[in-house]
Amino acid sequence: MPKPATVESTTPEPLAPSLDEAPLRPFHLRVTATTFGANFSDGYALGMIGAVLATLTDARHLSGVWQGLLGASALIGLFFGSIVLGRVGDIIGRQKLYIYNFVLITIASALQLWARDPALLFTLRLLIGFGLGADYAVGPTMLSEFAPRRLRGVLLGSLTVMWTVGYVLAGILGTYLGKSQDAAYLLLASGAVPALLVLLLRIGTPESPSWLISQGRVAEARDIARKYLKAELGPAEAAPAARGTSTSAAYRELFSPGQARRTWFGTVFYSAQVLPYFAIYTFMPTILAALHVPDPDLQNLLLNLFLLGGGIIGLWFLQKTGRRPLTIVTFGIMTAALALMGAFAHASTIALMVPFLVYTFVMAGASNLTQVYPAELYPTHLRATGVGFLNGTSRIASAVGTFILPVSLEHLGLSGSMYWLAAVLLVGMLVSLAWAPETRESVTTSGG
Structure with a gap:
């Protein structure tokens, strides 16, 4: 008698019950x-x-105004974008901007060579x-x-680490x-x-299922969730949220x-985080000269290594600690550090470098929060x-700080400049x- 045909198992891979509970997939990566x-x-x-501005200043005989404008130029563009x-x-939708903004960035970056x-x-x-x-x-x-959800905090926080690496x-x-x-x-280009x-x-990146649901396009969102994330839409996730409104109405809704x-909160939090950061690091050579360090290139390298190490270690605290306490404690430490730099402005280089x-x-480490908090607030x-509004207002603050700091160093000195940055x-x-x-447990589709 002929053997019965072997029936191969065609059982499909089980789907996770919701987007928040989806396993980590290659698409996530x-x-x-x-x-x-x-x-x-x-x-x-x-x-x-910031790294080449001193070279360009010497080569092109740039005025103080042009130095400030070039230092703040991308920050100004960030505000409007x-x-x-x-x-x-x-x-x-997210997907179109997610792709086309990098067409602009690639072309404009290359043209800097000329x-x-x-x-x-x-x-x-x-x-x-x-x-x-836009990004x-x-x-x-x-x-x-x-x-x-279980990976959202560490993934979003890691964005700042990658920013710091760059x-x-x-x-x-x-x-x-x-x-x-x-x-x-050449380096700029x-x-x-x-x-x-x-x-x-x-x-080839698909549209965000959450955005599709907010537009009432639940069937499309369900197809993307199944195909790319191997997940179903949970009952709360599949419920259409408020539809898009006019631009003016949307900005009114923010308030x-x-x-x-x-x-x-998001406006002040984000702006206060990044204003001292960009001001100080854009004019790092000037600040190191004010500190009278014997080897400014070596000290700059040391500071950059601390920058990278702090961002990486900060991810652990971001994963283990609530957003609110981490924000408050880090603001307090940074305030004290810059205030000490102001107080020790005429002390030894070592006394200044330690709080720096x-x-x-x-x-x-605290900057990791700037990628996590804004997305969880809405x-x-x-x-x-x-998120765009908070990023934009923070970049105006950054541009203002970057433009003012060289003037401040000239008229107020290192001490006065550190005091107002600490403030x-x-x-x-x-x-x-x-x-x-506290937004650590915020839901993807509905925000905090």
Whole structure:
């Protein structure tokens, strides 16, 4: 008798009951990698101008105004990109901006090689910042809406570590290789390489299921969840959220009852975090000269290593600690560190470098929160708008601090400059004590 045919098992892989409970899939790693790459590109682009600005100043005889404008150029672009394109991401979806913004960044970065006129370089860096501003809004938003809840905090926090890696690498390359004008422009243009890699990896990324649900397109969201994440939509996830509104209405909703305090907290928290950071690190050579360090290149390398180490170790605290206590404690330590620098302005180099290293280490760890908190403060239909708004306002603060610090160092000296930067951090701590919510367990589709 013939043997019965063997029936192969065709049992499909079981689906997770919800997006929040989905297992870690290769697709999660892909979205994470491209968002990491975007943050690396951002850190590299912003770090490189600070690293080569002294060389460009000597070669092009730049005035103090042009130094300030070039130092703040990408930050200004970030403001407009975050504010304008963040809202666009809530209207047309995340996916289109997620890809096309890096077309702009790649082209504008490459063109810096020939931008010998400071006005042209300023314009190109505005465009780079504009494109990066879009990614500040949609990059963490996409990652937060795809990532399982248990991994969301560490993945979002890791974005800042990748930003720091790009920033530190730019600082090291600029310090040791950017001593000539041609090398400086080549290093600026080299930012096109990581940007192009990010662009290529992002091609084919699907739309965020959470955004599709907010538009009533539940069937499309369910198909994407099943295909890419091997998950079903949970009952709460599949319930359509509020539909998109007009741009003016959306910004009014950021300041509506029940949401306004979160927006005001996010604005002050983010701005107070990054204003001293960008001001200090854009003009690091000037500050090291004011500290009278014997080997400024070596000290700059040491500070960059503390920057990187603080960001990595800060991830552990981000995963183990609530958002609110971590924010308050780190603001307090950073405030004390810069205040001590102001008090010890005329002391020995070692006495100044110790609080400077403490500030750098803690600030790098605390900066991880800037990728996590904003995305958790808002519901889906406002998330890209809210994240974009907070990123945009923080970049205005960064640009203002970057423009003012060289003037402050000239007129107030190191002591006065450190005192007012410490005051900015103190405001951040006080506002956090009053308003910071705990969002660690926030839900992907509905926000905190």
